[in-house]
Amino acid sequence: MREANLRHQVANFQTHVVPIIADIDAGFGNAEATYLLAKKMIEAGACALQIENQVSDEKQCGHQDGKVTVPHEDFVAKIRACRYAFLELGVDDGVIVARTDSLGAGLTKQIAFSAKEGDIGDQYNSFLDCEDIEDAASLNGDVVINRGGKLVRPKRLRSNLFQFRPGTGEDRCVLDCINALQNGADLLWIETEKPHIEQIAGMVDRVRKVIPNAKLVYNNSPSFNWTLNFRQQVFDAWKQAGRDVAAYDRARLMSVEYDETELAAEADEKIRTFQRDAAARAGIFHHLITLPTYHTAALSTDNLAKEYFGDQGMLGYVAGVQRQEIRQGIACVKHQNMAGSDIGDDHKDYFSGEAALKAGGQHNTMNQFAA
Template identity: 60%
Template sequence: MDPIRTLSPFGGPLPAESFPSAAPASGAALNPDPRKGRSMTRKTYAELRAELSARYPSGQTAGGVSVDDIVQLKLQNSYDTHLDIARDMAGVMRADMAAYDADTSKFTQSLGCWSGFHAQQMIKAVKRLRGTTKGTYVYLSGWMVAGLRNRWGHLPDQSMHEKTAVADLIAEIYTSLRQADEVAINDLFKALKSATTEDERAQVIAAIDGFESHVVPIIADIDAGFGNEHATYLLAKELIKAGACCLQIENQVSDAKQCGHQDGKVTVPREDFIEKLRACRLAFEELGVDDGVIVARTDSLGAGLTQKIPVSQAPGDLAAEYIKWLRTEPISDANPMAEGELAIFQNGQFAKPVRLANGLFPFKENTGRARVIEDCIASLKHGGADLLWIETDTPNVDEIAGMVAEIRKEVPDAKLTYNNSPSFNWTLNLRNQVRAQWLAEGRIAAADYPEGVDLMKADYDATELGLEADARLQRFQTDISARAGVFHNLITLPTFHLTAKSVDELSRGYFGDEKMLAYVKTVQREEIRRGISAVKHQHEVGSDLGDTFKEMVSGERALKAGGTANTMNQFAAE
């Protein structure tokens, strides 16, 4: 066994991710990969030590602070501010977008996280699985902020939560990800101090220089902007200063905003939405995040209402293209204009736009798809959006691919972020899709499999149709990325549902017959066997960091928590 891997403070080998296969040698050139932190300015261990040794030839400051300890803290502190993170992560996203343009198999993914701890554990899991965070982001869902992170209780996704909660969560996530870096780098420096040969030291130093940060891009949901274009700009700045390199904004009316998977959605005219896209761009530019990414989301597929009729200045302009979809009634002797009604001139004659009792105007039936395509083209060509988001009511690759094909006639490199939403009944949707296709192909008879909800039953899990649906689920993201231009696949609310399921699972056993076995079997034993570092919960939240700092300033006088009596010593790495 490699001798360095016996030196971990975990009570076993250091994680493999600490030793990248191509780590730069000590004293190597600056690493240009933003995932390393401080993309163009991060210095190697040797460079930092040489600089500090020149200032302090004795190896310590006048107050007795060790040069080696200063080097460690500088490397642990990978960013000065969260705005630096936004700048770096924007570069990461731009590089990933270019890689996707060259090869659609290089799509990116994220899970929605409603706490810093969720995000931290997700990124740690990815690093254990892949050895890298490349292609992995965090999605920050406005739905989960409303439902779980606001001071006013559990609220629906209707922009009723305090807007500052979104910026607070971004800051919390990056604090947690940066702490994961600190803990991991502290482990490496403990291994460095324990090294007994120059070869061992060189290997650990290479691991320090090649360490890949847990910091990844966040796609932050700014809802519909929480107000007018100026309010959108002010909030966008706060999200960016908290670390967001990417803002996702939707074309709904701020004061009538609904969850994308609910009824009653009201869209704004395209000029209004473009103004909010510009507000986001101005926020990025003002703060020096030149590569900031904007995701323009359209809810028009399921939105049948608008709040106002824009003013058209010329035939075929954005307003005219929006107005043409309004549901209207002809003016006639049988249907004359009444006091207070409106009329618009369309196709050479006046007509009355239908207006509901609440003053909203409905669109014509079955026009959502056409409006989506026009929304997307306008957002890309006139609003400077970088990515699109089309909110759909079912997961259907063909449906999305068909719309993207139309958009790409105008904007050939159009790319999407797609919501693999928990609001879809994925099992039922995919089984229904397979059933319909196989019926059309004559492969099965209608009586072979039931239509509708009955197809959801566990009885069909191991059937040919059930297995085919699962196979399509497994390749869904690959298919939609290759065929429908989806650069980023996300699940908005997974940690909401996972937390509910996991707590239910533990509670059923613990408060039922299994008692303590339920915790050990469903939680701790699995943590140990999977190598989940959180099993050593004291270490996970920085106990060893605290001990290291005490040693830095107190030396042998340090009162440390990590001695032989620490019960975390029971958890040797498996």
């Protein structure tokens, strides 16, 4: 009986800690290293793997500058490595999410290998920012490529990184997406610099001309200033439609003075329906929000500190936190249980029987929260 109960407790605990999706940088080692890492993640319970086309040693947050991508052949090799890991472990329906940061990435680590004009390496290199060679004697230790029968010099930084031509981000994103789906990825992730449905849809529309059932994962990121972005989108739409926007300063639309305006209300409604509208228009299959617990914890802790060290004292915690946990049935009000005290008692009971010193006795203060 004790063993059956222990197995049940452990199984129940495991269902709450199995990872759903794991993240791998395309620049992480070679394909074999990616395969080994993917295999470990799958064995740990991952049913989906996300792999992105940034290099690992120059890796940046998707919403920061200085992002560097890898050529498509490198990316495809890592996608295949992830698929191989799934198949070797008998997981036929493992999901691979291919993420591209090309929209905001203006640099590449290396020039892609190209065997013939028009192949995937040549397409990748076609976006490089190059200049004509006027004096071959000045190319000491430099690199040149053949573009349309003419030798040109890719612009290279002192960091040994190569630049893409400005304004090519969307084209590179579309190529990234098509190539990834054609080589084993299941879902796409396009990292954008703002939450703008038509910008996302414009790229997905182009992808779907080649792959009609393409679906997108999208990061509803806290890195975006959602309020300012959507107020500016509404402002621009009103202005284009000929509406009077003289009462609004576009650059200052984040100001609290606009919170109760018609423009702000329309912007908030667009934010409220963003997931639904983006799914319908831009083919977003799965919405996620990165770092929500970081921001909610920071905000709630700051608010609690102001009350606890202010006039409210301990009531600031009781009324604002604990009482709400009880009223709303939040399990973590019994934090000892959530930390595993019941599982620990089952271990002790199984190991020591009647001699076990269990935590869940009558003097456990968690009993004050019994229903």
